Amino acid sequence: MPDPSPVDMEELSEAFRRGMDYSRAGLDMGFMGADGFPYDDRFTEERASRGAFRQQRGPGPGHGGPPSRLLDDKxxxxxxxxxxxxxxxxxxxxxGRTNRHPETFHARPGDRIRIRFINAGGDTAYRVALGDHDMTITHTDGNPVEHARAGALLIGMAERYDVVVTAKDGVFPLVALAEGKSRHAxxxxxxANGRDPDDRYRLRELxxxxxxxxxxxxxxxxxARSRRPDRTLNMRLTGNMLRFNWAIxxxxxxxxxxxxxxxxxxxxLEFRNLTKMWHPVHLHGHSFRLPDGGPLKDTTIVRPDENIAVDFDADNPGLWMLHCHNIYHSESGMMTVLGYRRN
Ligand SMILES: [Cu+2]
Incomplete structure (x- = not known):
């Protein structure tokens, strides 16, 4: 696997940066984790769409084809x-940067820094941590939460988290572990001055x-003031890995x-996950409330066998997608539309 040249990486990261909120003066850090360009991407996506994950694993290295980019079944x-x-x-x-050419944020010891995590990946949840620091979580999906401290944070595709940290004196790795995939960003x-952190260093926070x-x-x-829902929509998440027939x-x-x-x-919306796979379910045009005073969000992780009921106020007429934010799942069919007109 050839390493992309730093020049290519510069171009790529410029494109990513243009879309993000990053202001050095206010020490606001836009920070985006994304899973990156398997070079046989089309090959993999076609399989994902056709649902051929298990029957036809790609030829491995040494068999005359590209290496399989499918994750091990186990x-x-x-x-x-x-x-x-x-x-x-x-x-x-x-x-937009690989681990070999990481983005470096400069600050002074004692600075309070907001870090905005955006999971822009297609198929990867990230477990994020800043070495040797606690994070104070202030917002998720753009909505404020009661401040909570954490050493690490799990972020599904499309989820966003704002955290505040007080910078210590030194050089610290900001790591996004690709959940369950043994790789990281x-x-x-x-x-302070000093060597860059070792790329292979495993943060204890993680x-x-x-x-x-x-x-x-x-x-x-x-x-929100508590109120009985006027309407309940059952959203059973269905499908399986073999047929790759994800649906609602x-x-x-x-x-x-x-x-x-x-x-x-x-x-x-009553989400019932009847599949053996987790799904980050995302609603356009609204924020919904997680149960029992939980946060206001537009994306929620639903694990296998989990049932989650979320409530939203229909205050934004239009046609709105509701879909799994695993891009391969939504592409194979795990999407639908909520629609309403102005009264
Ligand atoms: Cu899904």
Missing amino acids: ARSTLLRSMPGNIDYPYHLIN LAVLRT DGHVMTADKLRAHESVR NGRPYTPSQRYPVEQGERVR
Whole structure:
């Protein structure tokens, strides 16, 4: 596998950077983890769409074809209680950069720094930590939460987290471990001179308690008055890995599908994961509330056999996608549309 030249990486990271909020003066750090460009991407995606993951593993190295980029069947994530994904990407990127050319953020010891994590990957959850620092979680998916401290944080595809850290004196790795995939992405926080952190160094924070959204609570400023839902939509997540026939309520996506909603209603979405795979489910146009005073979010991780009921207020008429944010799952059919008109 040839290493991409630094010049290519520069171009790539410039493209990533343009889309992100990064202001050195305010020490706001946009920070984006993404799984990166398997060079046989089309090969893999075709298989994902056709649902041929298990029957036809790609030829391995030495057999005249490209190496298989499919993740080993035995890969597991205890946090996600399932296979972590399907693709073994050769690179994981932070702000478009590989571990060999990591983005370096400069600050002074004692600076309070906001880090905005965005999981822009297609098939990878990330477990993120800043070496030797605790993070204070302040927002998820753009909505405030009661501040909570954590050494590490699990981020599914499409989820966003804002955290605040107080920088210590030194050079610190900012690591996004590709959950269950034995690879990671790296950036560097630097407040002193010294060598860059060793790329192979395993942060102890990553192996301690890992914060997940279900442990957070909505900040009081966005807590809703409790109200019975006017309508409940059952969203059974269906499909299996062998057939790669991911769907909602057993029906693969078609553009004409509508789950009806009326403006002004409080709508409950009851997600029931009947599959052996985890799914980061994402709703456009709204934020929903996780149960029991949980945070206001637009993406929630649903593990196998898990049932999660989330409520949202139908206050934004239009046609809105509801889909799994594993791009291979949504492409194979795990998407649908909620639609309503202005009253
Ligand atoms: Cu999915």
